[in-house]
Amino acid sequence: MRSMGHGEGFQLNLYIEKLLKDCQKGYIPNPDEATRLLQVDLDSWAFYALCATANYLTRKHFDNQAEVCAQIGLDYAPCSKSCGFCAFSKSSGVVKEAIYWDEKTLIQTAKSFAEAGANAIYLMSTANYPFSGFVSMAEAVRISIPRDIPMVANTGDLTLSQAHELKDAGFTAVYHALRLREGTDTRIPASKREETISNAKEVGLVVQVCVEPVGPEHTIEELVDLMFWGREHSVSFSGAMKRTAVPGTALAKHGEITFRELARIVAVTRLVMGDTVQAHCTHEPNLPALMAGANLIWAEAGPNPRDTEADTQYGRGQNVKHCRRILEEAGFKVRKGASIAALPSVLV
Template identity: 25%
Template sequence: MKDFINNLADRVLSGEKLTKEEGLKILNTPDELLENLIDQASKVREAVFKNEVEFCSLINAKNGACTEDCSFCAQSSKYPTPINAYSLVPKKELVEGAVKAVSIKANRYCIVTSGRRATKEEIQQIAEAVREITQTLPVKVCVSIGSIDEEDLKLLKEAGVERVNHNLETSEKHFPNIVSTHPWRERYETIKRIQNTGLSTCCGGIFGIGETDEDIVDLADTYRELGVDSIPMNFLIPIPGTPLANNKQLTPQKCLKIISLFKLFNPQAELRLCGGREQNLREYHDKAMDVANCLMAGGYLTRAGRPPGKDEEMIKRLGRKLITKRDSFSFHKTSV
């Protein structure tokens, strides 16, 4: 097993694709070899992304009242969760969210809406805000607005959106156990549509939702097949009122094995630590950043994160470089 682990980086960097069976072996790495596994995944990260780290930030632009029944989500109207539902915030707030993102040194800012898909009117409003943001602020703009057609993707691209987030969440096999109101294949086809429009893809998963190791490997392999650009790694925070409220948290060691698997299967993709990282990784958070090159700062959709200053301190402690768009940005007017 040790020889298998210690040869992983060389194999991946030579262009070899690990098999699903080897992925399962990675997830079952004995804890005494975990440092070796992290070291191998870290070598792959460093070969592709050097010592750079990127912060991203989001705005919960439309909250709750969602018709979908994702079992892990507080925003579903199907569950009695303590949430403040509201419609799409005004353009001014969308722009202010970008100002806040820049203030915490985020290189990306994502506008996120609840619901199966955004309406045409909402997309127009988002596009207007994106035009102002991209002309006046040094930050890359992403959107996460559910299922979206080609016409709307082109509109958002013309407005300045660079990347679209659309998570598969878990394997095709496990997905019906988590969501019944829309099929996994619909999400998969949306990702293909995003790519066909020439936009960058940000597609992740949430772990700790009752999936098997086979489900985890299948998701990593699907993203490898799709060639996605960024993979957000979310770990369940059980929310009262949702069907997964009583799910047990993953161990930090299991989280590290999952993160390492995704890096070894997707060496060219950005690996982004997102929701639940603090609660699930705990004292192993620094170790996770040996493998990841991005993280979400400033909080999540319905849960607060740790202070951005703490993340910046970690990056400095690890000897990594925080990258921002500020240095290469040509200001049209002073906004920050």
């Protein structure tokens, strides 16, 4: 995925200028226009005007508030879905032996995240984690953290009855994205991911997604398709995450995009989502994206698909304090209490 460069340089192309002014007033770019915006040169005025427009929309629509969500992985274990970007991919062989987080450590971590000001607690597992175990861990966390802090599940695909069980266990939302090249770079058909999303919605769980995991191998057309897919699926937030080139994984050979490139994608996704969302995310936490429309980032602990450390707190993962600091540095007020992007009651 390369910037095409259109000679924008230090002159704001009239087409881009008009398009961005329209977006400022609530216009949603169509796929051709989103494509053109993803082609702006990263050193041009057009790029900064794009970021400024997305930034303006975010600060206005979200009242200049931002959120820190805290995600805890439950298992560091080979996963049969073998996604090409994931440290847990069984076929990559990066993770050889399974390590499971125990309930006591999980509860302590969730409590300390909540005490540090996290706006939601995410529980994450590989697709092979036993579902009943996931539910009982969730129930234990639910009664240990303040009632007003929502829990979000980031786990494998769900049947309708499993979606019901998650809701009964105290989750209000699921993070369940259709990943780039789903079914090609993963062993999960896109239809399966969509079925899960539909099941989650049917039982009243909020669905969160983002354009991910973006690498240099992805085309602008693929990014645009996924942006509009998110808009069409009535999600509580979208955004963009770059793929981490975890050594030993199948896609690591492609390298990574930069945070500037990520900011461009975050900004265009923000314009595409319009005011249908309750937040706009970026991952991993980074300042360029927070100046280009993002207002939600994650702190992380435990096993993580982007890390070879069994506990990402000692690797790539950021803590809540750092996330709050970076949000403040970007000029946001950090929300107190629940993440509104995880609450069903605020969905439009």
